[in-house]
Amino acid sequence: MTKFAMPEEIREGDTHVGRRMLRVEDRSLLRGEGQFVDDVPVKKGTLHAAFLRSPHGHAEIINIDTSRAEEMPGVFAVLTGREVAEQTNPMIVGFENPIDYYGMAVDKVRYVGEPVVAVAAVDRYRAEDALDLIEVTYNVLRAAVDPVEACEPEAPLIHPRADSNCVSKRNFVHGEPDKAFAEADRTTELTIRYPRNSITPMETYAVLSEPNAETGGFDVLSNFQGPFSVHTVMALALRIRTASLRHRSPKNSGGSFGSKLVIFPYIVVLCVLARKARRPVKWIEDRLEHLSASSVAPNRVTRVEAAYGNDGIVTGLRLTHWDDHGAYLRAPMPAPIYRMHGVSTNGYDIRNLAVTNHIVMTNKCPTGAVRGFGGPQLYFAVERMMHKIATELGIDPLELMRRNMVRADQFPYKAIAGALLDSGDYLRTIDETVTEGGLDALKKRRDEARAQGKLYGIGYAACVEPSQSNMGYISTLKTGLERERAGPKDGAVASVTVSVDALGSVNVIGDSVPQGQGHQTALSQIVADQLGLDPEEIVVSLDTDTSKDGWSIAAGNYSCRFAPASASAAHQAAFRVREKMARIAATRLNVPPGDVEFSGGRIHAANNPENAIPFYRVGGLAHWSPSSLPDDVEPGIRETAMWNAPELTPTTANDEINTSLAYGFGFDFCGVEIDRDTGVVRVDHYVSAHDCGTILNPGLAEGQIRGSWASAWGATFIEEFCYDDDGTFRSGSFAEYLVPTATELPDFQIVHPTPHPSPYTRLGAKGIAEGNQYTTPVCVANAVADALGIEDVQLPLKPAKVLRWIGGAEPPPSKGIQTNAPAQRNPSAIEVSGQMEVPAPPQEVWDLLLDPDRMARLIPGCERLVKTGDDRFNGTVMLGVGPVKGRFDVNIELAELDAPRRTTLTGTADGPLGSSRGQGSFVIEDSAAGSTVAYDVSVELSGKVAAVGGRMIKGAARQLIDRFMRALVRQAGGGGQAAPARHRSGFLAWLMRLVGGGR
């Protein structure tokens, strides 16, 4: 059935490793029998949590009134951030910092979606009902949104204990960059703005927390992914022993791509909530919560400078990063930028490097791990720079890259910032890719397209692909002195246990916490090879339990840890089992243990396969007859490997750090064609190659390459979390935050270059899951730069943006679209104006407008409207926009009253769906029919309604106004027709997006 490009079998001798073995995991998943957190049965009486979240990017909390929610039947606990702060310690990160983070807002909210109040109730529906009864009063503050501006002294300060929103700044000097720049033939610079995105797993965060009276702690089930160093952070925050925080993860997790690392603050909050409710509490995050408030990759501004010779050899690199981590730092943040520190020079032999890292706080969702983990941002800068240097010198970009690449005879190669590149032949990989991928033909295609006047470009990108993180790299952020005080941090321990029972059945457990990559399958292959069994005979269980399993701080699923680390640990544990069983078998076979082999379920003498004992018999002996074992052999068979690599050394005194253990190599090239009229960038041909050493299972490996490509395509073309200048969040649903679907995702060609196994991992395997996150965005960007001859290529490549780069004017609208577009006060405000004829004299209309009882009947959704003072009104209105509907508390104040001619009004509306502030005017004039009422209203929205209703708000506002005006006409006694409301600037753009230009 298969059509896969990868070879069916990559056998080394007769091994299962390298086989395209079908996945064990499919057996349950394809039958709907997987076990994700929300599938696990819970105790009767388990409560469900819901969070009331901030509608503002930055605001002081003036008051929280939870009394009505607490009285609601079915509600067991209501918890504010203030209570969490009283009962827990702030969650620590890897360095001293001025941020107190408790997982919930205390006194201030700092991003849209930040949890303000948590409720535990009998079911999720009632918990969400209770949120509607909570009243929070805010004082809205100016927000800091741009990471560079946020560092300026006049920017609003997000954390009061900090003296700047830049909470960490470190300068690193490797080699002699100043000298290199002073002596270079040429220098150049480029500024990059890399956007915010994530990979939004299909399963959202899920936590079940239960207080445990025996330990004084908690039993937690969640889809947390590790690293388990964060387990310590949670226990310290909860003020309990680490052993009292029992964390279990179920068999299945619905993807993570890094995001389920920072579920841990929710675990802490859920524990506090469960303690208050005295019951188990479960929380399943919804999609809006996930998009607005879970985790994103930091967006980054990078100024990159290069010193280079006229021969194209790059002699120096300076990188100045402003890494935007949103409102808080959560461990292990700001790790992405430091995880890549050792490979700041990518695969190039550049010996002089200066790096400045600004870690910046803004009023946006806090960051976490996202597949690629700091690599996309870094390599975008470096690879765009290589393209720029080539352009300046008039050299082919690929030729320039080749001239600077680390050569095969230099491995293992110590990069100037400390990475020990273990193996590879980068030039050979490039050669193989160019040949197999058809670069010559692509160049011809470009020439032909250009000859026809088309906009066509070719881009290249290379990447070093780090795998298995050094747990010490985050310490690079500290100064040498601080590091000395804190003690050494290094290594990355992986744990796998292999046991053989009395009937010879093999069980494997491990700490890799898979999220769909097929770890059970790969581990069964590795262990089967060692024990001479079929993988079908090995049972691998990768659900985890911190109270029972072997694990260490590096446990988890991140930074391509599996292939180098977990595979090595499995190999080592199985090897130890084999050694032990060989010693037992040897006594029965009367041969030395070294002369024993395992195959076909038998253990036999190497030189005489007939002299054999069944595998299960040896298992039986170990359990049933300890007395018959050799003297120094322990009974039973259970071996736990805690595997570590000595190459993962601590940060040196001069800040060099071998950030990862194994480094693969990726090389991509592509051709893109850009439509002059629409700005749509079409990938015409895309080729991707990854040398990741030994391939454990080609089917799994190819799945990782393809999956990485898909999400990287999304990051390149459509995915971005958008914020307004006031911190309003705009990407709260999959209608706003677009992700690739089958229809738009192009196909691409995978080239399998000659593998260069790692000398530092037991099977020679390196990670493969992140490569295209590094290469694809910048490969396409370089192609766009080549096509358009521009320098500042910013992702995602939305057509409207690309059209501006092309330089042509936006084509005039089709007939029928009415437009009048003066500049707006706030680009995100909704402005509605219009006028209508009312068949009543101005005085009557005026009296009507000021009569709360009659107005209550006219305003759509109005449930109550009372006069609270001179020209002040308060009311309750039920409004719905798109997928959301809710009650708003409305306050309106009239001013500049000129009865019965004109008034201005200002107002606010607040509710669980968000907040809005508006202003406008009514002008009433005499007319033949009675009166003409002209209105002009501007409304700004924030919170949920802005996050998910953005594309529908203008239409909804028009409908509401129309309904109101028609009702006004009816009330005034006539059948008059309201003139259609007209919408100012933005409407055209909205309509253009709606008809398909928005991608």
Next chain:
Amino acid sequence: MKNLSRDSRHHVTFRLNGVTVEGFSEPRMLLSDFLRHEVGATGTHVGCEHGVCGACTILIDGTASRSCLMLAVQADGAEIDTIEGLANADGSFGILQQAFHENFALQCGFCTPGILMSLSEFLQDNPDPSVDEIKVALSGNVCRCTSYHEIINACIDAAAALRTSKAEAR
């Protein structure tokens, strides 16, 4: 549709994969929640609850539908098919499941139930689909692990196997 009282739980019964199931539901309870938490059929997953991701897709009277956009009480009396009903009577993989298995067409498996149900309906009406037709059929299902390529291949293989099995049955 009959008038239901907001605060009471109403008896809901339907055929799920050929077996009659029943339970009680408030009028506002989503069908996806009812399936998963009242009936205990957790094979159907919930990914976005706003009808975009398609993970919760099931067949209602043979038509692929979002169970997160429907109320449980609306399904009363319906014939519902979910991933749990796709295997052969002996428990072995059905054709579509087998094709997914052999093509590595799933990774985490969270979106898979919805994709399998979308394609089940699609393949009934399109025995010999083109790649473009399959892409359109898949456009209402989001997968973040694969590149859809594997899923498209699985669908092509399943279509061919279904044609063969139908021809043999004749």
